[in-house]
Amino acid sequence: MLAESLFFSAVLFTVGVVGVLTRRNAIIIFMCVELMLNAVNLSFVAFAQVYGASGQVFVFFVMTVAAAEAAVGLAIIIALFRHRHTVNLSNINLLKG
Amino acid sequence: MMLLPHEAMLAASQLAAPAAHPLDGTVAGYVWLLPLLPLLGFLANGLLSVTSAAHFGPADPGAGHGPAHPSSPAPHAPSDHGAAGDDHHAVARHRHASLVSLIGPGVLVVAFGLALAIFFAMQGAGEMKAPFIQRYFSWMPVGDLNIDVAFQLDQLSMLMVLIITGVGMLILLFSVGYMRDDPGYPRYFAYLNLFVFFMLVLVLGSSYPLMFIGWEGVGLCSYLLIGFWFSEKANADAGKKAFIVNRIGDFGFLVAMFMMFANFGALDFTGVAAGASQLGLGSVLVTAICLFLFLGCAGKSAQIPLYVWLPDAMAGPTPVSALIHAATMVTAGVYLIARSNILFSLAPVACLVVVLIGALTAIFAASIGLKQWDIKKVLAYSTVSQLGYMFMGVGSGAYAAGMFHLMTHAFFKALLFLGSGSVIYAMHAAYHHTGSHDDAQDMRNMGGMRKYMPITWGLMWIATLAISGIPPFAGFFSKDEILGAVHARHAGSTLDGASLLGVPGGAIMMFCYVLGLAAAFMTAVYMTRMMLYTFHGPNRTGDRERDHLHEAPWIMTGPLVVLGALSAVGGWFNLPSFFPAGRVGALEHWLDPVVGDGALRFTNGAPVEVPASTEYLLVGIAIAIAVAGIALAFVRLKPATLVPKTDAPAEHGFERVLANKYFVDEIYDATIVEPVVATSRGLLWRGIDVGLIDGFTRLLIQSKDDDSAPGSSVQMGGLLTRAVGLVGSTLQSGRVGTYAWVLVVGMLFVLGAFTFR
Numbered sequence: 130m131l132a133e134s135l136f137f138s139a140v141l142f143t144v145g146v147v148g149v150l151t152r153r154n155a156i157i158i159f160m161c162v163e164l165m166l167n168a169v170n171l172s173f174v175a176f177a178q179v180y181g182a183s184g185q186v187f188v189f190f191v192m193t194v195a196a197a198e199a200a201v202g203l204a205i206i207i208a209l210f211r212h213r214h215t216v217n218l219s220n221i222n223l224l225k226g
Numbered sequence: 227m228m229l230l231p232h233e234a235m236l237a238a239s240q241l242a243a244p245a246a247h248p249l250d251g252t253v254a255g256y257v258w259l260l261p262l263l264p265l266l267g268f269l270a271n272g273l274l275s276v277t278s279a280a281h282f283g284p285a286d287p288g289a290g291h292g293p294a295h296p297s298s299p300a301p302h303a304p305s306d307h308g309a310a311g312d313d314h315h316a317v318a319r320h321r322h323a324s325l326v327s328l329i330g331p332g333v334l335v336v337a338f339g340l341a342l343a344i345f346f347a348m349q350g351a352g353e354m355k356a357p358f359i360q361r362y363f364s365w366m367p368v369g370d371l372n373i374d375v376a377f378q379l380d381q382l383s384m385l386m387v388l389i390i391t392g393v394g395m396l397i398l399l400f401s402v403g404y405m406r407d408d409p410g411y412p413r414y415f416a417y418l419n420l421f422v423f424f425m426l427v428l429v430l431g432s433s434y435p436l437m438f439i440g441w442e443g444v445g446l447c448s449y450l451l452i453g454f455w456f457s458e459k460a461n462a463d464a465g466k467k468a469f470i471v472n473r474i475g476d477f478g479f480l481v482a483m484f485m486m487f488a489n490f491g492a493l494d495f496t497g498v499a500a501g502a503s504q505l506g507l508g509s510v511l512v513t514a515i516c517l518f519l520f521l522g523c524a525g526k527s528a529q530i531p532l533y534v535w536l537p538d539a540m541a542g543p544t545p546v547s548a549l550i551h552a553a554t555m556v557t558a559g560v561y562l563i564a565r566s567n568i569l570f571s572l573a574p575v576a577c578l579v580v581v582l583i584g585a586l587t588a589i590f591a592a593s594i595g596l597k598q599w600d601i602k603k604v605l606a607y608s609t610v611s612q613l614g615y616m617f618m619g620v621g622s623g624a625y626a627a628g629m630f631h632l633m634t635h636a637f638f639k640a641l642l643f644l645g646s647g648s649v650i651y652a653m654h655a656a657y658h659h660t661g662s663h664d665d666a667q668d669m670r671n672m673g674g675m676r677k678y679m680p681i682t683w684g685l686m687w688i689a690t691l692a693i694s695g696i697p698p699f700a701g702f703f704s705k706d707e708i709l710g711a712v713h714a715r716h717a718g719s720t721l722d723g724a725s726l727l728g729v730p731g732g733a734i735m736m737f738c739y740v741l742g743l744a745a746a747f748m749t750a751v752y753m754t755r756m757m758l759y760t761f762h763g764p765n766r767t768g769d770r771e772r773d774h775l776h777e778a779p780w781i782m783t784g785p786l787v788v789l790g791a792l793s794a795v796g797g798w799f800n801l802p803s804f805f806p807a808g809r810v811g812a813l814e815h816w817l818d819p820v821v822g823d824g825a826l827r828f829t830n831g832a833p834v835e836v837p838a839s840t841e842y843l844l845v846g847i848a849i850a851i852a853v854a855g856i857a858l859a860f861v862r863l864k865p866a867t868l869v870p871k872t873d874a875p876a877e878h879g880f881e882r883v884l885a886n887k888y889f890v891d892e893i894y895d896a897t898i899v900e901p902v903v904a905t906s907r908g909l910l911w912r913g914i915d916v917g918l919i920d921g922f923t924r925l926l927i928q929s930k931d932d933d934s935a936p937g938s939s940v941q942m943g944g945l946l947t948r949a950v951g952l953v954g955s956t957l958q959s960g961r962v963g964t965y966a967w968v969l970v971v972g973m974l975f976v977l978g979a980f981t982f983r
Contacts, residue, residue, distance in 0.1 A: 149966050158962075182369045218962045225960030 134175035141168035155206050155216040159199075166195050248351035249358040249379070253343045257360055257377050260337055260344075260387060261426040267333035267419035271326055275412035278322040323411055330415030331398035334422060338391040345384055354381070355819050357496075359432050366435070373493060378432030382820040385629060385813075386429035386561055389636050390554050394422050396785035397549040400644050403782035404545055404651060414454065414543065421447035425554050429561060433494035434483050437562070441479065441526065444555045445472050451550060452542040464541040471535040475525015482518035485511070499568040507572055507827075508724065516569055516576035520583075523559025528610050529587045529617060534891055536610055540602040544647030547602060552609045552643050553636035560616040560632050564625045567824030574724035577621045577828075578731050581712065581721075584617030585738035585745070590888075592748035596755070597877070597884035600667045601646045604756045608693065609639055611745055615708050618742060622721060622735065623828030624711030625821035626800065626814035631704035633813070634796045638689040638701055641789035645686040648778045648786065649675055649760060656767060656774035664768070669756065670871040674765035678775035681783050683761045685790040690757050692793045694750035695852040697805075700796030705746065706848050707802065713739045713844060714836050719829050743851055750855025755863055763865025804841055 141164055148161030170188045177184030210216050249255075348354060357380035366373040398418060405414050421444055428440025445468075453465030487493055489511055490501025505512050523529065528536035539551045550556070563570055563580065570577055591610035598604045612635050619628030652675070653666040664671055676683040692699035695706065715721050716735035724731040765772055777783065800813035826833070868874075877885045886892075926947055 146970060150963070150970065153963070158966075177368070185368050221962070222960030225955070225958050 131175055131179055135172055138168045138172040138175065141165075141171065153217050153219050155209065155218055155221075158218065159202055159206065163195060163199070166191060247356065247358050248354055249347060252347040252351065253340070254347050254358055254379055255360070256340065257344065257358075257379050257430065258362065259340055260391070261423050261430065263333040263337045263340075264419045264422040264426065267329050268416050268423060270329050271412050271416035271419055274322050274326055274329075275410075275416050278319065278412055323406070326412045326415050327402045327406075330419060331395060331402060333419060334391055334395040334398055337422075337426075338388075338395045341384075341387045341391045344379070345388060348379075348381070348384060353819075357383075357432075357820075359496075370491060371487065371493070373433055373435050375436060376432040376494075377430040378495065379430065380820050381816050381818075382561070382564060382629070383429045385633065385817070387426065389633055390422060390425050390429065393553045393636050393640050393789075394418075394425075394549055396788055397545050397553070397640060397644065400548075400647070400782050400785045401543075401545040403779050404647055405543060408543075410454065414451075417447055417450050417454070418546070418549070421451070421550060421555070425558075428558055432496075434486065434498070435493055437565075438476075438479060438483065441522075441558060442476065444550070444558065445469065445476075445526070448472075448539065448550050448555055451546040452539045454542050454546070458541075461541040464535075464538040468535040468539050471532050472525045475522045475532055478518040478521025478525070482515050482522065485515050485518065495565065498566075502569050502572055505572060507720065508574055509572070512569055513573040513576050516566070516573040517579060519562060519566060519569070520559075520576065520580055523562055523580075523617070524583065525559075526562075527556050527559030527613050527617070529559070529583050529614065530590060533587060533591065533610050534894065537603055537606040537887070540600070540606050544602065544643060544650060547606070548640045548643035548647070551606070552639040556609065556613060557616065557632045557636070560613070560620055560628055563617070563620040564629055564821055567620075567623075567625055567821045570620075571623060571720075571824040571827035574720040574731065574828075575726060577623065578721055578724060578726045578734055580621030581618050581738050582726070582734055584614040584621055585712075585741040586614070587611065588614030588618065588745040589741045589748070592745045592752065594884055594887050595752040596748060597881055598752075599669055599871070599874075599885075600665075601649065601669050601672070601756060601760060602643075602667055604669075604752060605639070605642050605646060608642075608749065608752065609635075611749065612639065612693070614745070615705060615742065618712050618738060619708040622708075622712050622715045623719070623825050624708060624715075625825050626811075626817045627704065627707040627711050629817060629821075630800045630813050631701075631708055633799065634692065634700035634704040634793070637789055637796050638692040638699075638793040641685060641689040641786060641793050642693070644782070644786055644789065645682050645689065646760075648682045648782055649679065651778050651782070652679060652775050653767065656771040659774040660768070660770045662768065662771060665871055668871045669759040670868055670874055671766055671768075672760045673763045673767070673865055673868065674761070675775070676761040677765075679761075679777045681777055682786065685786050686761070687757060688790050689793050690753045692796075694753055694856060695746055695848055696856075697849065698794075698797060698807075700793050702849075702852075703797035703800060703802060703805075706845055707800070709739060709742050709746070709848060710836065710841065710844055711834070712742060714834050715828060721828065743847065746848065747851045747855045750852045751859045754856045754859035758859065758863050758865050759868060763868065766868065766870045768870075804838070804845065 145161045145163075145165035145168060148164065149158050152158055152161065170191050173184040173188045173191070175184075177188075206216055209221065213221060215221070357378045359376055359378050361374045361376040363375050364372065365375045398415070401414070401418070405411055408414065424440045424443025424447060426440070428437055428444060431437040431440055449465045449469040452468055453462045456462045456465070483493060486498050486501075490498050492498055492501055502512055525532045536551060536556065540547055542551075570580070588611045591607045591614065595604050595607035595611065598607060612631070616628045616631050616635070619625070619631055649672065650666050653672065657664055657666055688699065692701040695702045697703075712735055716732045716739065721735055722730075722732040726734055765775075767775065798808050801808050801810050803810050876882070883889070926944070
């Protein structure tokens with residue numbers, strides 16, 4: 130069971146990484162980051178079945194951080210949209226050296 | 227489930243073989259099908275919604291490519307939307323719509339049939355003391371915590387399942403007519419199916435966490451459906467308001483669950499009841515748990531102080547108001563208290579709070595209902611008020627009475643909402659015909675609808691008499707039973723023995739009884755007012771529009787007729803002893819195995835004995851008050867003098883306070899919302915962000931232009947910043963994609979270095 134769960138987690142994580150690398154819509158990239166976080170959560174839970182509950186506790190930390198990150202991230206995206214009328218990241222490149 | 231080690235799977239399968247139960251081997255074993263059916267309906271309709279988005283017009287009208295939604299929260303005529311004139315889209319849309327109309331209500335018809343079959347199996351099984359629990363798999367095995375996904379079938383959950391699937395089926399059938407021309411038709415049914423799924427999980431779950439899943443799920447669907455026409459900002463805001471206000475209540479529910487687990491070591495209903503029974507009457511722990519649970523109820527079931535979301539929730543389609551915001555979801559709090567009856571029976575102080583809040587809500591909301599002009603707002607405040615009655619019932623330990631009112635209310639309030647939906651449908655169609663933009667929900671624009679919609683008129687009068695408490699309609703029996711129970715327990719009960727903030731419990735119960743009577747009087751007044759202004763007197767819709775007013779199609783009036791019949795005879799489910807026109811107390815007897823022990827504890831183990839003379843007096847008072855309310859409305863209100871909304875004068879004095887809902891929204895805004903916004907803006911943004919962080923950065927940048935003191939530490943800092951910046955700025959291309967690639971390559975490099983070192 131552990132192997133299957135870890136495999137599933139790896140697949141989810143890869144989907145998330147590929148999404149972040151290939152997509153240009155900020156919201157989709159944001160969702161892919163969430164997917165990666167949850168893939169990690171999944172492996173934490175899977176390990177917790179074998180090595181005790183501390184993995185599950187860690188999942189709650191990840192969820193809390195993810196919730197905070199979602200609040201800040203979405204706020205930034207909304208502010209961005211209001212300002213630029215787009216959430217396409219290829220068009221948002223003012224901050225550069 | 228995937229993650230379970232084999233031991234836990236084995237343990238779960240051992241648990242799945244319970245002791246012999248009268249329902250073993252009957253159709254009750256298929257209880258899992260009940261929630262599964264609407265879930266499948268959700269998946270099918272959701273899929274149709276996604277695939278048909280092209281035919282039904284854009285799913286996101288805010289995206290700006292396609293025709294805009296008409297803004298009125300009422301059905302749209304076909305010419306308003308869609309890729310107009312395109313035959314291919316029209317045909318595909320029609321085919322999709324037929325499939326959706328088949329699946330959406332269809333799954334509920336099947337589920338209701340199954341629920342009936344299980345109900346008859348339960349009746350055939352004879353006396354059923356223990357609940358029928360089906361375990362499916364272990365959900366959260368962590369340390370001492372072990373939560374199964376298990377469904378619990380007993381008399382209480384069966385009653386709720388019948389209400390949800392039965393009333394839900396009728397409302398979904400009505401929706402087929404009401405929402406037919408809406409561009410979001412498949413999405414609408416997908417959400418409603420999902421709602422029924424979560425609602426069934428809520429009432430069938432055998433533990434608090436599983437119930438909480440349903441609790442949150444229905445909240446989500448409520449949010450989605452309130453904001454169904456989300457392109458209008460007010461509707462989207464109403465959805466957000468409902469969601470956020472409910473979070474406050476959910477906080478209470480969660481804390482209560484934490485306390486249960488910490489002290490009883492269990493979260494399933496049986497385990498918690500067993501743990502609570504070890505505690506003494508009125509212990510601090512159980513009182514705290516009950517109060518936190520009630521905070522959850524106040525959120526979900528719209529009680530003071532968290533009721534403010536429900537009137538705004540009327541922004542959703544009217545059948546949604548009927549199903550979610552009147553008949554089922556908002557009664558979840560009443561169900562929760564009835565389900566936790568063992569806990570509440572041990573906490574008289576918490577019960578006094580429940581009764582008091584219920585009574586205050588009942589009269590407060592009823593008084594607001596007296597001066598509302600929007601027909602749905604009248605019904606919304608009426609719902610809040612009636613929910614207050616239900617809490618008076620379950621709070622005073624009369625669980626059967628509370629659940630009885632929940633059931634009759636589901637009948638007549640669903641009928642009232644669907645009837646008002648029928649009226650709004652007619653009004654909207656008439657305004658649409660002439661291109662008018664008047665308010666289709668304002669009663670000042672209605673009047674005399676009786677002539678155009680006689681069926682709706684007759685059925686709504688049945689519901690009005692039922693909610694006002696006129697015998698022999700359903701509401702009379704249930705409301706009378708609650709008021710009788712509150713009155714009976716003002717002496718000789720555990721509630722009488724307790725006290726709240728120094729006020730003796732007996733006095734509070736008597737006070738609540740009087741409030742309940744006053745609210746019953748107001749109920750009769752505002753309901754009659756609504757009927758008079760909507761259906762009687764001259765018509766104020768407009769001369770051109772008048773010709774287009776007509777009765778809704780049969781797919782809409784059919785469910786109304788069924789609900790009308792139930793509102794008329796619903797009282798027969800639980801007849802009082804003074805009116806033995808059938809089996810007396812059938813529902814009370816049915817619920818006895820679940821709530822009987824808890825209810826008896828309120829009266830110290832003795833059944834409630836009320837002298838016949840007192841009972842006749844109470845019933846007489848109740849009927850007199852209802853009749854007086856209706857009579858007062860007929861005498862005082864003159865629909866003939868009413869003018870359309872646009873010409874109406876402003877209200878003055880106390881009328882203005884009532885019309886503005888006691889300014890509660892404004893008070894909440896000033897005391898809670900504004901300070902939070904001001905803190906964010908003034909302190910966090912202008913103070914910390916702009917003042918502190920930006921100020922510090924500005925200090926660093928300024929130092930490079932400071933040529934007055936060469937070689938000083940400040941200037942060295944500036945040079946260093948510039949040197950680092952030169953390297954950094956070449957890497958900083960401004961393209962986020964490049965950063966992500968660099969990050970991933972770097973991560974792979976580090977991982978590789980660890981793996982192959």
